[in-house]
Amino acid sequence: MPRKVRATNREIEAAIVAALLKEPKNIELVNANADWFVDGNYRTLFEAMQQAEDTSLMTVYGKAKVLSNQFSMTYKELIGLRGAAITDANLPELVRDLHRLYGKQEVQRAMAVYHEAPFEDNLMALIAATNNLAAVDSATDDGSFDSEVNELDYNLDHPSDPGVKSYKRLDETLAGGFYGGMLLTIGARPGVGKTAFSVNLAATMLKRNPKLRIDYFTLEMTKREMLNRFVSWDTGVPSTSLRSSASTLTPTIKQIVRDSAERFKRSNLAIYDTTKTLGQIAGIIRRHASEAKKNEYVAFVDYIGLITVPSIKERYLQVSEITRQLKVMANEYDVPIIELAQLNRGLEQRQDKEPQLSDLRESGSIEQDSNVVAFLTRDAKVPDVRNVVIKKNREGWLARIPYQFNGQGMKFQELDVDNDG
Structure with missing residues (x-):
């Protein structure tokens, strides 16, 4: 059986941007950050769709040109990207894949910093990056509430700090x-x-x-x-x-x-x-x-x-x-x-x-x-x-x-x- 080929950052980013260009209203719903994008053109397009006053392709293109003088896609290429055979059905999974790749890169960066300078702050940063990566896949709600039961049990025997203090x-x-x-x-x-x-x-x-x-x-x-x-x-x-x-x-x-x-x-x-x-x-x-x-x-x-x-x-x-x-x-x-x-x-x-x-x-x-x-x-x-x-x-x-x-x-x-x- 042939081995499944993993999609690259650029392929995932292209698919996400294409799906969003096809259904611009989803930009308000998708749980993604521009920082996760590696390709500068796709990152700029994502930011442009977030910031554009309307969702027309020409407006998005113009906004992208304003946001970055490094943006190199032509309007014709943008039309082609929107016409790609991509639907928004897999958009949540694509965003999760992109988040996972970003998380892995953050772990690698934090690990390199810690190896170079094994101080406590860098160790904590590495642990945080590892936990964030682990949370990407655990974010899917399976209906269980085991952790909530454990938290309640802990609070029964320990004083809790329920929130941010004000007046x-x-x-x-x-x-x-x-x-x-x-x-x-x-x-x-x-x-x-x-x-x-x-x-x-x-x-x-x-x-x-x-x-x-x-x-x-x-x-x-x-x-x-x-x-x-x-x-x-x-x-x-x-x-x-x-x-x-x-x-x-x-x-x-x-x-x-x-x-x-x-x-x-x-x-x-x-x-x-x-x-x-x-x-x-x-x-x-x-x-x-x-x-x-x-x-x-x-x-x-x-x-x-x-x-x-x-x-x-x-x-x-x-x-x-x-x-x-x-x-x-x-x-x-x-x-x-x-x-x-x-x-x-x-x-x-x-x-x-x-x-x-x-x-x-x-x-x-x-x-x-x-x-x-x-x-x-x-x-x-x-x-x-x-x-x-x-x-x-x-x-x-x-x-x-x-x-x-x-x-x-x-x-x-x-x-x-x-x-x-």
């Missing part, structure tokens, strides 16, 4: 913190401060979890604006002063601001302001979440109403796909993901302005896919107080948590008030 009362309400697999939605009307609250949440997480990596995707603001908000949270200097009159600050305040900005630069915080499509965002989350240890990664998305899914036209279907993919990634990589959402205008016309789950704009899938849904509201009696009202919580409790809000310094301080409900 004290919020952590208590979430039954210990932001846990892996959680998709948490924060909904609010414009101007209430949901971006400011998410900055406070991210900064507090970084402070309480020194090894934590945070990817913050901002679709409304620039990196500079976001940095100003983080620095304002850290220093108390109003973000408006950092934007419009930074040069007039005193030398002492300027040094405080510089020190704060440098601390955030050295931290594991990454801010993305040009990733607008679901494919772009998903690619970054998958790459970094797959590299992170337990409770050492969180993603923020501000906000889902501005994410585009080029392969889907209807907006409510786009939102459904966005929340579904974010939830799938939270589960697959055992990480928490926090998404921000707008609430419907109809809320402001009601006599009772308490947000309800039905006020989430554009899609009921937001409520369905989220483990936790929280609303940020103005307090009816105290102007500088905001309430985080948790209306859905699969693993914890419903609650109303008040925060003192300093609008100039963009600072939320949790108030020690017993007002659950």
